[in-house]
Amino acid sequence: MIYELNHVGGPVRDLEASLAFYGGLGAEVVDRLFMAGPRVNRVHIQLVTGLVELLHREEPDPEATYGLNHIGFMTDDLDGDYARLTALGYAEISSPRVAGSGQGRLAFLSDPNGVRVELLQRSEQFRVAPITTGPARAFAHIAIAAPDRDAAIDFYGTHLGMERVADDTFRLGADALKLVPAPATPIAHLALATADPGPAAGDPDGNQVQFVPA
Template sequence: MIYELNHIGVMCQDLEKSVKFYKENFGAEVVFDYIVEGTPFHITYIQIAHGMLELVGIGDQAPKYGYEHVSFMSDSIDDDYQRLIGAGYASIQEPKKAMTGYGKIAFVADPNGVKVELIERESTFRIPTIEQGDIREFDHICLAVDDLEVSEQFYTQDISMDPLSRKYVEAYNVTFSHLHKGLENLELMHPGNPENEGDRILHIALRVDDVNAMAEKLKSNGVELDPGYPKAAAFGGGLTAKFSGPDGEKIELVDRKTLQEV
């Protein structure tokens, strides 16, 4: 059974730089750190509020940097993997021992080609929610999808996430579907005119008290906002701002209510 949305994986060129970025700007704490002997891999899990990122340091050897996978915990990885493959989803990696030596991992592709990791191990690496600092909540992970119904079926029926809401925003011609599993939320973003190219893991979103104030703090730390931000959020009121992390991964700020409230 799949019981937790655990983390989003990020491939990093300079792991030390990435860890520093998330610590200094968002109060992240390192909850796990492991160097895989005999390989270029250095794996560090960080937690922001209640959400986790797996930062994978690989130097100059990665074909692509930034977001790489979305990961779920399973209490029976062989059964869950076979169930997903039997349902017609593509295998990327059969269950095997994790590089860290902690438990087993497997990978499948979701209906849009997003790399979905399954993990079976004793520890989730999660610590109690970090409440101090500017980040009120790890709001969501956002995925771009072509067929919303098929994607919702995968994440609800096959991955056992619970639906929260579905909203069409006419101004953007986009439908947002929100799901959750435990503490974590997933946003499926379906544009009215979907494109089949580009990254499918679009961004993570962090909820703050005041987007303008947080944006000024980031700019003082040398972080450059994307053009046109801050601006009104697509739904739920408040503002949003977007910018890139050290490896091009997109990060969004919001100061609306929680997804459970909107």
């Protein structure tokens, strides 16, 4: 069973610049690991309740693209959930395998609008109690591309078991996804609820962070 919206993540060009940007929003590092095989630093930061996974290669790849590129869900039955979703016709990206970190197993598939979805089965828990020392009062949502809104509703609401808490918003665990009709990228933006919302900001890799009323 899929039981938690766990994180949003992707590769970053400059890890220290990304950490400085999100640290200015109140994020704290809750997990840091070096994966020796691919020579990648994996860092989880937490914004209030939301986990963001930053992946940084030691050796730059000139062909690489940077920015948030997937959303991750926790499951207690990786093989069963992956088989169920791919049998329904959702596109396979990578079948269940041991994670590069050595922490549990993972698989990737595509939602009906091309958003990369990671399924994770592991015992490690990186999320800590809500972090409220920064300006954000809540991790409002992760906005994802959903030009085919009905298909996205079926995928997230019916097949992933997320609770529909608004017309375009689904929750599973502490955090929420918001469906956006036609953004420029699959991960449209992150939204933080603050007491004094200001203009949106772009992180060092061009990911958008929006601020909404708390």
